Amino acid sequence: MVLERTSRPLTKLSFSGFKRSSSSMSVSSPPPTLLVQDGSYLQALSLKLSEAVSKAMLQPTGPVPVGELVGGRRPIPAGRGRALGLLIASELKACQNNPYLHKAILRSLRRPLSVLLSGLSALLLPLLSSPEFLSSSAPTVQVPNPNATQLHALAAADFAGELLETFDDMSLGLDNNARGDGLKAIREGLVSLIGRVVNPLIAGIKSELMPLLESLENPVAVAVAVPKTGTKAIHPSIVSLQAIMPVYARALARYTAALPSQTTLATFLISIIWTALVAVANRPQVKASPPTSPLGSPQLTPLTKRERVTFGNTSPATPPPARFSLKLPPSRPSSPPCISVTPSAAADVRALHELMVLLPRPPAECDATRVAHEAVDEALSDLTALATLLETIGNPLFKVGKSREAILEEIEKITADLPTLIALPVLLRSYSRGTIESPSIPPISTIINVSEDEYRKSCLSGFGRAEQCSSIIGYSVLDFLRVQGGLQSLAAQWLVNRVDAVDH
CATH class of the missing domain: 1.20.1310 (5 helical Cullin repeat like)
Known part of the structure; x- marks a missing residue:
């Protein structure tokens, strides 16, 4: 038995073919091994945290995917920030019953995390200043994916976001007290780093929309x-x-x-x-006009006098030349008008x-x-x-068979949560269209005697600003309708109820 076991080649027991590159750490990685809390625990923990930070920023090995290299470097693999956070959380949870040791561990976190934040900032600086980062700030149908520079920046932002998940779970960096954990500056730095990457990319999409x-x-x-x-x-x-x-x-x-x-x-x-x-x-309201004749439709106008005479003088015994021509099927159906x-x-x-x-x-x-x-x-x-x-x-059938009070009640129900300055122009156009004897209602900017651009910037810049200006503009529109004699209109009654509700 001994001879048979030694005669087999040792390569059969080798696991070299099963080795995988450690380019990225899986999210479901096993929990890290806890250190023994003896007299040298804090020193060993500091070394372990410094080593974990260095490994998190280390370049991954293995085959290089196409289009990922920037300056000879690959982006930070996904999951490394979560793995580092798991290490920090496991050490903090292991000493929850010892408040003094817990505070000592928090103090030990400051230096390696500050080094990590400095490394991420140094990594992002050339990426964000590169013309490639904002050359295609918004994706297109032809190029939907981020380029290599954007991919590196997003990888750094994802790393910071994964680490912040641990900060949120352990409530780190939330205390403004100087005697707290002292990680508030680290948290704010990670949040700022994410914003420096994400905000320009979202702004690019917004500029296109x-x-x-x-x-x-x-x-x-x-x-x-x-x-x-x-x-x-x-x-x-x-x-x-x-x-x-x-x-x-x-x-x-x-x-x-x-x-x-x-x-x-x-x-x-x-x-x-x-x-x-x-x-x-x-x-603006577009008045409905009768549709034009479809393109390609047969002419429906009566024949001219010359055409009628020519057609009438044609001898019935003489067939037209088209009678003897060969009728071929059409090559393709005509396009619809x-x-x-x-x-x-x-x-x-x-x-x-x-x-x-x-x-x-x-x-x-x-x-x-x-x-x-x-x-x-x-x-x-x-x-x-x-x-x-x-x-x-x-x-057109909305007002049929309904009283004025029922119509007003239904409109108020529809516009209950709609901002006043959004529903008001719609109702004013309906009022001017429905009343024949009254003059047409000008735009709201003309009623309050300001330019349209100033009205949009001052009063329609957002939901909150529109809500603040709704009462003042509502009273101005009511004064205008009073002069025009249109206070009995549906829009005026709706506006009276809306302004009174805002004031009270």
């Missing part, structure tokens, strides 16, 4: 095929958003993986939703809402982001309320 959303204020006629007239036409900007919004949704989910970036995400979502509300609410249709504002808002819900939102199950999630949901509900109001106002 804003012109498309602002153009929704201008009604544009689109060509619709006659067999498809039953389908609702949409604004050309909505068509562009339908192509690019899924790309932006994936990019935003990648950018805002860290918890501190959820506040930036919520601010971005609320900002673009508010821009869309302002644009659609102030879209098109008519020009102006998309309705309500259809555009409905389509826009379907695109907005594709974007990621702050998680509702986390206490730190629950308020941000509710704020985004309220902004999305305003889009739905505006679409319902536009559909109700544009429905």
Whole structure:
């Protein structure tokens, strides 16, 4: 038996073929081995933390994926920040019953974490200053993924976000007291590092979205095929958003993986939703005109006198030359005729809402982001309320068989959560359109005697500012309607009730 065992080649017992590169540490890695809490525990812990920080910043080995190298370096693999946080959390949990040792461990964390923060900042400095970082700040359909420079910066931000998860779980860096854990500066530095990476990338997407959303204020006629007239036409900007919004949704989910970036995400979502509300609410009313004759349709006008005479003088015994020509089948069917249709504002808002819900939102199950999630949901509900109001106002059967009080009550129910300065222009256009004997209502900026740009910047810069200015502007509009003799209109009665509710 001994001879048989020794005669076998030793390579059969080698595990070299099963070795894997340690380029990235898995999230489900086993918990680190705890140190023995003896007299040299703190010294050994300091060495262990310094070694863990050095390994976290170490270059990964193994094959290099295509398009990941920047200056001969690879990005920080995912999971290393979480592994370092797991090591810190395990040592802190092991001494919870010993407050003195717990404070000593917190003091031991300051130096290695400060070295880590300095290393991450030094790593980011050339990346953020590189022209490649902002050369394509917003993804496109052709190039949906970040380039190598952006990938390195996002990897550093993800590392900081993973480490901050441990800070949140262990409540580290939250105490403003000088006698606290002393990690507040580390926490703020990690949060700032994430913002330096994420904020420019989100700003690039916002700069591409804003012109498309602002153009929704201008009604544009689109060509619709006659067999498809039953389908609702949409604004050309909505068509562009339908192509690019899924790309932006994936990019935003990648950018805002860290918890501190959820506040930036919520601010971005609320900002673009508010821009869309302002644009659609102030879209001028387009009067419905009879559709033009479809292109390619047969001529329905009567024949001229010359044509009638020529046709009448043709001898019936002489057949036309076309009778003897060979009739060939058409090579291809003729394209369907098109008519020009102006998309309705309500259809555009409905389509826009379907695109907005594709974007990621702050998680509702986390206490730190629950308020941000509710704020985004309220902004999305305003889009739905505006679409319902536009559909109700544009429905010719809305007022049929209803009393004035019932109509007003239904409109107040629809606009209960809608900002006053968003619903007001819609109702004023409905008032001017519905009353024949009254003059048309000018824009709100003309009523309050300011320019349109100043009104947009001063009063329509956001949800909060619009709420602050709603009472003053409401009284100014009521004074104007009083002079015009339109206080009995539906819009005036709605505005009186809204202003009184705000004041009381």
